[in-house]
Amino acid sequence: MDISTSSLSQKPQKKIIIVGAGIVGVMQAWYLAKKSNMQVILLDKANAGTGATSASFAWLNVSYERPDAYQKLRAEAIHCWRELDKETQGKLNIDWAGAISWMSSDKETAQFIQSHHQAGFNVQALNKEQLIHKVPNLSPPPNLAAFASDEGAVNPFHVIDILLRQAQEMGVKYSANTKVIRLIEEDHRIIGVETENIKMHADHVILTAGVGALALLSEKSIDLPLYASPSILLKLTTDAETPFLPCIISTPEMELRHFAQNEIIAAEDYIDNSDEHHPEHIAFHAQATFYDNFTQTGKLTIEQVIVGERPMPKDEMPIIGEISPYQGLYLVTMHAAVTLSPLLCKLVAQELIYEKANPLLTPYRLSRFS
Structure with missing residues (x-):
């Protein structure tokens, strides 16, 4: 209407x-x-x-393993972001570079892709060679990944x-x-x-x-x-001359994207405030994971660790x-x-x-x- x-x-x-x-x-x-x-x-x-x-x-995505009606609601919301950007004269600076995801196994990734196809969402299957072409700094790449080209991110x-x-x-x-x-x-x-x-x-x-x-x-x-669901957002900087992340990367081990020039943000699960699971320790573990999974990252410096309270029905x-x-x-x-x-x-x-x-x-x- x-x-x-x-x-x-x-x-x-x-x-x-x-x-x-x-x-x-x-x-x-x-x-x-x-x-x-x-x-x-x-x-x-x-x-x-x-x-x-x-x-x-701030990843604009359709989610996964949720009720069909809810996934379609999110897909319509992504379309609404495009409309809103037009209504604001293109001032929102939405990054429509898409998102690449994979699961713990190729079988699970294939199921992820099939589920999205059945729901009518635009997701492309990438083999190892195609993935390396899109993310040349990824090491080691999985055999299969999903590329959702319609998804994006905002600041x-x-x-x-x-x-x-x-x-x-x-x-x-x-x-x-x-x-x-x-x-x-x-x-x-x-x-x-x-x-x-x-x-x-x-x-x-x-x-x-x-x-x-x-x-x-x-x-x-x-x-x-409704309850408060804690989450962790990491803000890092890199001294790499060229970006090593062409789009959002989401895997069982990591979820990260470029945020601004020389800035990277990453989402991590909040477990508890024990010494072992303290957000600062999770941040250092995430930093090590990024080094392990990407080449040419440059020096990654943790600038900020934020614990947010998401409203979770x-x-x-x-x-x-x-x-x-x-x-x-x-x-x-x-x-x-x-x-x-x-x-x-x-x-x-x-x-x-x-x-x-x-x-x-x-x-x-x-x-x-x-």
């Missing part, structure tokens, strides 16, 4: 407060400002993009900067360092938020604060089926929609927020503007946990 602002000009202006200015909150503010005449206020307890988004690997900080600036130009009011401490209720309707300094009223409050929504909803006796699917028993309260939270946010925030904007439930979001309502 296309959203036109021409049909909205006669409607009374609604006021929306969005709590949380990560990639989801900023994206939501942008879509509402772009597609409606609503008065949008965006709040963040710190600065935009400094929460879970700051630890995102989430750059995306947030562009979208937030454009949203503000379209009238969004953004307030950093503004912590919301409670939701204001009146007759089973959420009518605004209370910060550490003031009370603010609105027709709708949208929670896009990730795990930060837990405390706000708990105060209203709502047990949100208990069934790992997004949670989108109104939060009963309250009116005026809307939740938008998900794992894989960078991939999914353009599509889901666009659909949420449609629901709020037209005041009509979107069937595409039906599988992702909070009520499924009842």
